[in-house]
Amino acid sequence: MAKKEDTTVQQTSVENKLKALFELQDVDSKIDEIQTLRGELPLEVNDLEDEVAGLETRIQKIEAEIQLKNDDISSKKNEITNSQTLIQKYEEQQMDVRNNREFESIAKEIEFQQLEIELSEKRIKEYSFDIQNKKEILNDAQARLEDRKLDLEQKQKELDSIVSETQKEEDELVAQSGRLAQLVEPRLINAYKRIRTNALNGLAVVSVERDSCGGCFNKIPPQRQLDIKTHRKIIVCEYCGRILIDSELLFQEDNPEQEIVVAEEEVKEPKKATKTKAKKTKK
Numbered sequence: 001m002a003k004k005e006d007t008t009v010q011q012t013s014v015e016n017k018l019k020a021l022f023e024l025q026d027v028d029s030k031i032d033e034i035q036t037l038r039g040e041l042p043l044e045v046n047d048l049e050d051e052v053a054g055l056e057t058r059i060q061k062i063e064a065e066i067q068l069k070n071d072d073i074s075s076k077k078n079e080i081t082n083s084q085t086l087i088q089k090y091e092e093q094q095m096d097v098r099n100n101r102e103f104e105s106i107a108k109e110i111e112f113q114q115l116e117i118e119l120s121e122k123r124i125k126e127y128s129f130d131i132q133n134k135k136e137i138l139n140d141a142q143a144r145l146e147d148r149k150l151d152l153e154q155k156q157k158e159l160d161s162i163v164s165e166t167q168k169e170e171d172e173l174v175a176q177s178g179r180l181a182q183l184v185e186p187r188l189i190n191a192y193k194r195i196r197t198n199a200l201n202g203l204a205v206v207s208v209e210r211d212s213c214g215g216c217f218n219k220i221p222p223q224r225q226l227d228i229k230t231h232r233k234i235i236v237c238e239y240c241g242r243i244l245i246d247s248e249l250l251f252q253e254d255n256p257e258q259e260i261v262v263a264e265e266e267v268k269e270p271k272k273a274t275k276t277k278a279k280k281t282k283k
C-alpha cells in the first residue's frame, strides 16, 4: 500500500501538489469555521451541566440539614412532654407528702423539670431560626437551579441544532480533506499540519499578495517570488514558514497534458524542496 501511494505522489507535479494543498487548506478552513461556530457551546453546556449537578447536590445537602434540625425539634418536643408528665406526677406526689422536707425535695424536682422545659424551648427557637435561614438559602439555590436548568436546556437545543445542521457537512469536508491529503506525500502533509497548528488563523498555505506573504505580510524578495511563480519546488515564507503559492496558479485552468510533462521533469525536485522546507520550519 505504502509503495503504491509513493509512486502516485511522485507522479504528482509540484504544481498539482500546491493546488491540492491550497484546496486542502480551503477545506480545512471550512472545518475550522464549523468548529468555531459550534465554538464555546459545548463548553458552555458542560459548565452548565456541572453547575446544575453542583446545585442539586447542594440542595440535597441543605434539605438533609433541615431534616436533621426538624428531628432535633421533635426530640426536644418529646423531652418537653416527658418533663410535663414528670411535673404532673410530682405535683400529684406533693399532695401526699408527709413533711415539709419531702415537699421541698419534690418542689426541686419540679423546678428542675421546668428548667429543662425552658432549655428545650430555647433550643427549639434556635433550631427554628436555623431552619428559617437554611430555607432561605434553599429557596435561593432552587431558584438558581431552575434558572440554570432553563439555560442548559436552551444551550443544549442550540448546540443540537448546530450539530445537526453542520454534522453532515463536516463529515463530508473531513472525508474530502482526507482524500486531498492522499495527493501529497505524508512528509509535506505533516509539515502542513504543523504550520497550521502554529498559525493563529489556521492558514498553512497562503498566496503572494502585493509582493508579500499572505500570512504574515512580510515582503518576499524578488528572486523568491520568481521561484514561487515557476512552481518548480515548494517554497515557504522565511518569516512564518507558511507554504507560499502563486495566486495566478489558483486561477489557472487544469491542463493535464502539460502537467504530465512537468511531472516527469520534477520527479526528483520535490524531495529536495521538502528537505529545505523541513529544515526551515524547524528553526
Ligand SMILES: [Zn+2]
Binding pocket: 213, 214, 215, 216, 217, 218, 237, 238, 239, 240, 241, 242
Ligand atoms: Zn509569512
